[in-house]
Amino acid sequence: MKTAITQILGIEKPIFQGGMAWIADARLAAAVSNAGGLGLISSINAGTRAVREEIRKARELTRKPFGVNIMLAAPNAADIAALVVEEGIGIVTTGAGSPAPYMEAWKAAGIRVIPVVASVAYAIKMQELGATAVIAEGAESGGHVGDTHTMALVPQVVDAVSIPVLAAGGIFDGRGAAAAFMLGACGVQVGTRFLSAEECCVHPVYKERLIKASDIGTMVTGKSLGDAVRSLKTPFTKQFAKMEAQGIPADEIRAFGTGSLRKAVFEGDLSGGSFLAGEVAGMVTRIEPAAAIVEDIIGGAEKLLQNPGVSF
Amino acid sequence: MKTAITQILGIEKPIFQGGMAWIADARLAAAVSNAGGLGLISSINAGTRAVREEIRKARELTRKPFGVNIMLAAPNAADIAALVVEEGIGIVTTGAGSPAPYMEAWKAAGIRVIPVVASVAYAIKMQELGATAVIAEGAESGGHVGDTHTMALVPQVVDAVSIPVLAAGGIFDGRGAAAAFMLGACGVQVGTRFLSAEECCVHPVYKERLIKASDIGTMVTGKSLGDAVRSLKTPFTKQFAKMEAQGIPADEIRAFGTGSLRKAVFEGDLSGGSFLAGEVAGMVTRIEPAAAIVEDIIGGAEKLLQNPGVSF
Numbered sequence: 019m020k021t022a023i024t025q026i027l028g029i030e031k032p033i034f035q036g037g038m039a040w041i042a043d044a045r046l047a048a049a050v051s052n053a054g055g056l057g058l059i060s061s062i063n064a065g066t067r068a069v070r071e072e073i074r075k076a077r078e079l080t081r082k083p084f085g086v087n088i089m090l091a092a093p094n095a096a097d098i099a100a101l102v103v104e105e106g107i108g109i110v111t112t113g114a115g116s117p118a119p120y121m122e123a124w125k126a127a128g129i130r131v132i133p134v135v136a137s138v139a140y141a142i143k144m145q146e147l148g149a150t151a152v153i154a155e156g157a158e159s160g161g162h163v164g165d166t167h168t169m170a171l172v173p174q175v176v177d178a179v180s181i182p183v184l185a186a187g188g189i190f191d192g193r194g195a196a197a198a199f200m201l202g203a204c205g206v207q208v209g210t211r212f213l214s215a216e217e218c219c220v221h222p223v224y225k226e227r228l229i230k231a232s233d234i235g236t237m238v239t240g241k242s243l244g245d246a247v248r249s250l251k252t253p254f255t256k257q258f259a260k261m262e263a264q265g266i267p268a269d270e271i272r273a274f275g276t277g278s279l280r281k282a283v284f285e286g287d288l289s290g291g292s293f294l295a296g297e298v299a300g301m302v303t304r305i306e307p308a309a310a311i312v313e314d315i316i317g318g319a320e321k322l323l324q325n326p327g328v329s330f
Numbered sequence: 331m332k333t334a335i336t337q338i339l340g341i342e343k344p345i346f347q348g349g350m351a352w353i354a355d356a357r358l359a360a361a362v363s364n365a366g367g368l369g370l371i372s373s374i375n376a377g378t379r380a381v382r383e384e385i386r387k388a389r390e391l392t393r394k395p396f397g398v399n400i401m402l403a404a405p406n407a408a409d410i411a412a413l414v415v416e417e418g419i420g421i422v423t424t425g426a427g428s429p430a431p432y433m434e435a436w437k438a439a440g441i442r443v444i445p446v447v448a449s450v451a452y453a454i455k456m457q458e459l460g461a462t463a464v465i466a467e468g469a470e471s472g473g474h475v476g477d478t479h480t481m482a483l484v485p486q487v488v489d490a491v492s493i494p495v496l497a498a499g500g501i502f503d504g505r506g507a508a509a510a511f512m513l514g515a516c517g518v519q520v521g522t523r524f525l526s527a528e529e530c531c532v533h534p535v536y537k538e539r540l541i542k543a544s545d546i547g548t549m550v551t552g553k554s555l556g557d558a559v560r561s562l563k564t565p566f567t568k569q570f571a572k573m574e575a576q577g578i579p580a581d582e583i584r585a586f587g588t589g590s591l592r593k594a595v596f597e598g599d600l601s602g603g604s605f606l607a608g609e610v611a612g613m614v615t616r617i618e619p620a621a622a623i624v625e626d627i628i629g630g631a632e633k634l635l636q637n638p639g640v641s642f
Binding site for chain 2: 019020021137138139156157158164165166167168169170171173174175177187188189190191193194196197198199200201202232233234237242263265296297298300301319322323326327328329
């Protein structure tokens with residue numbers, strides 16, 4: 019499938035793997051890139067040195083393009099911003115903040131910058147900064163979420179900018195990807211489904227809970243703290259929501275949440291862990307190789323777009 | 331465009347107009363039906379007698395099929411349930427409750443029953459009750475909302491039932507409709523965009539506010555009351571949300587909200603009115619005839635599905 023984004027980045031298939039904190043490592047990113055998509059390594063890992071190691075490891079595992087996702091609100095953002103230049107990374111996706119302080123250095127190094135955006139205003143701002151494309155992420159997605167959802171967000175972003183737009187949030191299979199193309203996207207970013215990849219490092223309990231989740235299996239917490247996050251409904255998220263409803267001081271709630279993603283990813287701890295996941299968690303039924311996931315999504319979308327099953 | 335739902339109902343275009351309380355009247359329903367879609371008259375109106383009058387008026391305005399949307403939680407539900415049989419209505423959509431008590435009488439009268447559902451479990455229940463189809467409504471929509479959004483909800487409902495599924499929530503133009511078809515829907519229900527129809531009775535201020543709304547122009551209130559509703563951000567909704575955050579007793583908040591939809595629809599009252607609208611409010615740019623809206627959505631979807639703009 020050829021779209022604006024496959025041509026700009028030199029990838030075979032218009033699919034990015036989400037740059038999931040503590041999860042998106044060399045093994046997963048390389049598997050996605052080897053399957054023709056764009057793998058991403060997260061900047062949120064066991065320190066900046068670990069990110070460099072993952073990049074080098076990914077280079078051993080694939081000769082195809084992959085990128086680094088930089089969480090700009092994190093304390094190590096400036097270090098990672100320099101690191102991607104040093105390591106000769108060609109593609110950077112960004113989230114949780116503005117890449118403005120780093121754009122000049124990145125552009126000088128020939129890096130393609132593709133920010134994740136949750137609103138039209140932010141998409142326009144990113145275009146003005148020189149972004150190559152934007153990923154319009156609907157609040158169906160797992161992790162940090164905005165207010166608007168994919169069906170409504172993507173066409174509004176497409177209408178507002180002239181750079182290519184990818185869609186994220188609510189995309190599980192060929193149906194979601196084909197829908198994203200109809201909304202005007204030239205590619206998709208998928209997070210939740212890659213959590214169930216064989217090559218994904220999350221704890222077996224994390225994968226089990228994804229497989230067990232229903233269509234109403236996720237919830238958003240943290241809105242009252244200005245930090246809305248979607249995750250699987252677990253004893254932890256219910257307790258978190260209860261603390262918010264009870265008006266417990268923000269500092270106390272934040273302390274309760276500290277380290278919760280790591281507890282989910284590495285320990286599968288249901289009472290202390292935050293199992294970030296999007297609304298499509300209910301569609302996960304099995305663990306499979308990343309390449310099978312890429313093929314199901316993009317191959318499925320191709321089939322649907324070639325034969326939409328509606329007669330005129 | 332021919333789909334399962336156009337064939338079952340004998341309509342030309344696979345588009346339903348939402349059965350918006352206090353808004354969906356004979357004039358709007360007839361305009362949509364005359365354009366080839368399915369117009370709906372709301373059961374929430376100035377009393378049961380007024381609903382009968384609207385049905386009779388619609389019969390004068392169109393010879394094409396139209397239906398009645400019944401809000402089952404309303405005190406007049408049983409009266410309306412009997413009225414649609416008496417009036418020989420062929421198609422009923424339902425919301426906010428179970429149609430179980432009325433199914434036998436409706437089926438005996440040959441009425442096609444199409445409930446609005448917000449979850450897989452409810453869709454399955456409606457299929458078991460003998461529904462002709464279901465409308466899977468994502469929480470992007472205006473008015474009462476569930477937890478899951480269109481991109482994730484529709485394919486999960488499609489996988490769970492064997493009856494036809496329509497999609498609602500987040501559908502504004504041909505892009506949204508084409509996306510809905512890709513997700514497996516055989517038709518769409520559109521509410522927010524029809525608020526901007528020339529034939530729609532809402533106060534001019536309501537239409538103006540829709541035109542001015544941005545992509546982040548709506549919000550959900552009432553979640554803490556177990557009654558989540560999406561509407562335009564106004565002084566009223568901000569006050570409502572503040573009362574919820576402050577933990578003000580539910581009865582007091584409900585009293586503040588009583589009659590607020592009518593104040594929006596008939597008076598355009600920004601401090602006391604609840605301007606129900608979906609996330610696509612940001613896409614409304616003008617007032618136009620219902621027929622132009624139907625043509626833009628379905629004609630636009632046809633064009634996109636015939637030429638998806640992706641090369642293989």
